[in-house]
Amino acid sequence: DGGITQSPKYLFRKEGQNVTLSCEQNLNHDAMYWYRQDPGQGLRLIYYSHIVNDFQKGDIAEGYSVSREKKESFPLTVTSAQKNPTAFYLCASKTVSGTEAFFGQGTRLTVV
Amino acid sequence: RKEVEQDPGPFNVPEGATVAFNCTYSNSASQSFFWYRQDCRKEPKLLMSVYSSGNEDGRFTAQLNRASQYISLLIRDSKLSDSATYLCVVNIMSGTSYGKLTFGQGTILTVHP
Numbered sequence: 099d100g101g102i103t104q105s106p107k108y109l110f111r112k113e114g115q116n117v118t119l120s121c122e123q124n125l126n127h128d129a130m131y132w133y134r135q136d137p138g139q140g141l142r143l144i145y146y147s148h149i150v151n152d153f154q155k156g157d158i159a160e161g162y163s164v165s166r167e168k169k170e171s172f173p174l175t176v177t178s179a180q181k182n183p184t185a186f187y188l189c190a191s192k193t194v195s196g197t198e199a200f201f202g203q204g205t206r207l208t209v210v
Numbered sequence: 211r212k213e214v215e216q217d218p219g220p221f222n223v224p225e226g227a228t229v230a231f232n233c234t235y236s237n238s239a240s241q242s243f244f245w246y247r248q249d250c251r252k253e254p255k256l257l258m259s260v261y262s263s264g265n266e267d268g269r270f271t272a273q274l275n276r277a278s279q280y281i282s283l284l285i286r287d288s289k290l291s292d293s294a295t296y297l298c299v300v301n302i303m304s305g306t307s308y309g310k311l312t313f314g315q316g317t318i319l320t321v322h323p
Contacts, residue, residue, distance in 0.1 A: 140216075142313075
């Protein structure tokens with residue numbers, strides 16, 4: 099079945115450590131997105147990519163980095179520069195036509 | 211000013227009630243519009259797209275007013291299972307064909323017996 103997969107579902111890290119969140123899709127979508135959601139808040143865009151080897155900063159890119167070496171994969175690294183990394187991270191993908199975006203199940207990151 | 215704004219609620223309504231959510235967007239380059247539903251601690255899922263002529267899907271009706279940069283969602287005959295957070299989503303064109311999906315902060319709906 100086609101879909102978008104995020105792993106792991108839950109992640110715990112110590113403060114000061116970098117951590118990489120995985121996002122893989124087999125929907126043949128060109129566009130991929132990373133969002134962050136805090137309790138009681140909407141989704142805020144971190145980074146997005148419309149084509150392999152190219153990506154753009156979203157509204158809250160500071161302290162994060164991404165890569166897009168393959169169409170299927172768009173990993174997000176939360177660096178130690180991110181001041182408040184504990185959040186729910188969601189990855190999404192969609193086609194060029196601007197219709198439905200499909201989301202992964204999310205990764206809950208807790209930094210202690 | 212946020213690019214997409216919603217009334218966060220919460221809205222608490224009895225079963226069978228009609229409830230309306232509003233959303234405004236600030237960027238006139240916005241090309242396409244959606245309502246997503248998010249259940250507690252889950253990922254968002256598309257509820258319906260919003261078309262200029264307005265569109266209906268069962269108990270749900272979506273409206274778009276481009277002149278006022280306003281989107282609405284009407285839920286009739288509310289069910290307990292409608293309890294969720296409703297997210298207004300705007301696709302803002304950013305110089306490419308794909309655009310940038312921008313979310314409102316969500317409106318919380320609780321339907322009680």
